[in-house]
Amino acid sequence: MTQDATHGRPDIARRGLILILSSPSGAGKTTLTRAIAQDGGWGLDLSISVTTRARRPSEIDGRHYRFIDREAFEDLRTRDDLLEWAEVHGNFYGTPRRPVEKTLAQGRDMIFDIDYQGTRQVRQRLQDDVVTVFILPPSFSELRNRLERRAEDSPETIERRLANARNEMQRWSEYDYVIVNDDLDESFRALQAILTAERLKRTRRTGLPGFVDGLLAEAERGA
Numbered sequence: 626m627t628q629d630a631t632h633g634r635p636d637i638a639r640r641g642l643i644l645i646l647s648s649p650s651g652a653g654k655t656t657l658t659r660a661i662a663q664d665g666g667w668g669l670d671l672s673i674s675v676t677t678r679a680r681r682p683s684e685i686d687g688r689h690y691r692f693i694d695r696e697a698f699e700d701l702r703t704r705d706d707l708l709e710w711a712e713v714h715g716n717f718y719g720t721p722r723r724p725v726e727k728t729l730a731q732g733r734d735m736i737f738d739i740d741y742q743g744t745r746q747v748r749q750r751l752q753d754d755v756v757t758v759f760i761l762p763p764s765f766s767e768l769r770n771r772l773e774r775r776a777e778d779s780p781e782t783i784e785r786r787l788a789n790a791r792n793e794m795q796r797w798s799e800y801d802y803v804i805v806n807d808d809l810d811e812s813f814r815a816l817q818a819i820l821t822a823e824r825l826k827r828t829r830r831t832g833l834p835g836f837v838d839g840l841l842a843e844a845e846r847g848a
C-alpha cells in the first residue's frame with residue numbers, strides 16, 4: 626500500500642492526474658488554483674507557465690509565471706519544450722513540458738491554470754489523465770467589479786479582458802465540471818470535492834487489483 630496525496634491518508638496506488646482550471650479573466654481561477662496548490666495536504670504541484678505578457682506589480686518571476694520575451698518563447702516552441710501554448714489577450718502563454726513529465730512519472734498530480742485552447746491540446750495528449758474545471762462568475766457585473774478591485778491592469782487591459790470574456794464563457798460546455806464562483810469558500814470546497822472524487826475513480830487506481838487480491842488471500846486464511 627502506498628501513501629496517497631489526499632491529506633496523507635494511506636491509500637491504494639493510482640496514476641497521477643492533471644487538474645485544469647479555466648475561466649474568463651477575473652472569475653477567480655488563479656485564486657482557487659493557488660489556494661489548493663498551496664495547501665500542501667492536497668499534494669498538487671502547480672505548473673508555472675511561461676508568458677510574454679508584462680509582469681503585474683504583485684507578481685514574482687518564477688513563482689506566478691516565468692516572464693520571457695517573444696524570441697525566447699519562439700525558441701521553446703520550436704524546440705518542442707512546450708506541452709501546449711496559446712495566444713491569449715494578445716500575449717503568448719505556454720506550459721513547459723519537462724516539469725509535467727517529471728511530476729507525472731513520480732505518480733504525483735499537477736494543477737494547471739490555462740485557457741480553453743491549451744486545455745484542448747492537453748486533453749488530446751493526455752486524455753483520461755486530465756480533469757477539467759470551468760469557473761464562471763456569478764454575474765457579468767461582478768466580473769467587472771473583480772477586475773477593477775484587483776487593480777493590477779490598466780482600464781484598456783480590463784476592457785480587452787471583458788470583451789474576450791464573452792467568447793471564453795461560451796467554452797463552459799467543453800469542461801468536465803463547472804463551478805460558479807460566488808462564495809469563495811464554497812467554491813474551494815467544491816474544487817476539493819472534485820479532486821477527491823477523481824482520485825477515487827476505479828480506472829485510475831492501478832493498485833486495486835493487488836489490494837483486492839490481498840483481501841481475498843486474507844479471507845482464505847480465515848482471518
Ligand SMILES: Nc1nc2c(ncn2[C@@H]2O[C@H](COP(=O)(O)OP(=O)(O)O)[C@@H](O)[C@H]2O)c(=O)[nH]1
Nearest residue numbers: 650651674710711713718719720738739740743
Ligand atoms: N494556453 C495557456 N493559457 C495560459 C497559460 N498560462 C495562463 N494562461 C491563460 O491565459 C489567460 C490570461 O492569464 P493572465 O494574463 O494571468 O490573466 P488573468 O486571467 O486575468 O489572471 C488565462 O485564461 C490563463 O488561464 C498557459 O501556459 N497556457
Ligand SMILES: Nc1ncnc2c1ncn2[C@@H]1O[C@H](COP(=O)(O)OP(=O)(O)O)[C@@H](O)[C@H]1O
Nearest residue numbers: 650651652653654655656771775806807808809
Ligand atoms: N468568490 C470571490 N468573491 C469575491 N472576490 C473574489 C472571489 N474569487 C476571486 N476573487 C477576487 O477577484 C479578483 C480576480 O480573481 P483572480 O483569481 O485573479 O481571477 P482570474 O485568475 O480568473 O483572472 C481577485 O482580486 C480575487 O481576489
